[in-house]
Amino acid sequence: MKRYLTLFFKGAGMGAADAVPGVSGGTIAFITGIYEELIHSIKQFGPRAFGAWRRGGLAGLAVHLNLAFLLPLMLGIVASLVSVAHLVTWLLDHHQLLLNAFFFGLVLASAIVVGRQVGHWQWQHIFPLVLGVCAALWLPSLLPASTEASQWVLLVGGAIAISAMLLPGVSGSFLLLVMGLYGTVMEGIKSADLALIATFGAGCVIGLMVFSRVLSWLFYHYRLGTLLTLVGFILGSLPQLWPWRELVSYRLANGDRIVPLDYRYLMPSDYSVITGEPAQLLTAVALMIAGLVLVMVIGERSPSPFKEDRTHV
Numbered sequence: 001m002k003r004y005l006t007l008f009f010k011g012a013g014m015g016a017a018d019a020v021p022g023v024s025g026g027t028i029a030f031i032t033g034i035y036e037e038l039i040h041s042i043k044q045f046g047p048r049a050f051g052a053w054r055r056g057g058l059a060g061l062a063v064h065l066n067l068a069f070l071l072p073l074m075l076g077i078v079a080s081l082v083s084v085a086h087l088v089t090w091l092l093d094h095h096q097l098l099l100n101a102f103f104f105g106l107v108l109a110s111a112i113v114v115g116r117q118v119g120h121w122q123w124q125h126i127f128p129l130v131l132g133v134c135a136a137l138w139l140p141s142l143l144p145a146s147t148e149a150s151q152w153v154l155l156v157g158g159a160i161a162i163s164a165m166l167l168p169g170v171s172g173s174f175l176l177l178v179m180g181l182y183g184t185v186m187e188g189i190k191s192a193d194l195a196l197i198a199t200f201g202a203g204c205v206i207g208l209m210v211f212s213r214v215l216s217w218l219f220y221h222y223r224l225g226t227l228l229t230l231v232g233f234i235l236g237s238l239p240q241l242w243p244w245r246e247l248v249s250y251r252l253a254n255g256d257r258i259v260p261l262d263y264r265y266l267m268p269s270d271y272s273v274i275t276g277e278p279a280q281l282l283t284a285v286a287l288m289i290a291g292l293v294l295v296m297v298i299g300e301r302s303p304s305p306f307k308e309d310r311t312h313v
Contacts (some may be wrong), residue, residue, distance in 0.1 A: 007073045015080025027106075027110045040250055050066035068140075096292060100242070101283075101284035104242060106295050107234060114231050135236065160203075166211055172179070244268050245271075246271075246275055
């Protein structure tokens, strides 16, 4: 029972993170020590599941799919998305600077915790690290912006977003924002629009089936290189969470929702002068430290998902 509750709350943390543009549920899975088990468990969904069912019935299928792990985790994610969606949208509208400060500290500490798993750093580790940073920075600009949330757009958007959510440091919510789908999806979740949720969910299932297999293969054959690239992903996501910034370029998506395209990053003292808004320096720094401490404590208590190093960079 204790393990099930722990997994439920870890899932709740993933769901809360996935609701915030700029934060990834994969980061929470990483720092809580369940990332690789999550990837391999998702990969089990496929044709082989039918063979497991035929051989062992429902009990054999449950073992094959690792449902004792996935079910409490998924329940936590769903419960958090449904309940936290209201709180997150309110915080984004009224206290975005402070919310970003907390998650900046959380994500920065995540990079430190995950980076510790590398062990002895060497010069050849730089390439996959830089590759991850560049991919995280450039990925949003490569995505097309949609003008109408049709069923096909929602399907493709779900596949892209869930794939990003599996990557620490890459925010599926932010990619939805870039594609102009974030507001539509969040409102659909809050209003229980079953047709929209079913279409978006089908895209998520497709993305999970494909991308989990890619990640599982990479971990098995290039474990260390994949880990370093994911650390780069986490570091590359930090600019999206810097609290003191000025929006200099944007476009309007469905419902006149602003989609950020470019920011100017400021020091706290310049932020107040340029924007006319209070920097809230002490509160923001306190929340950054709270995020750092929270992740460091979780990281110390959670088992490492990278106990073996069977790969090369």
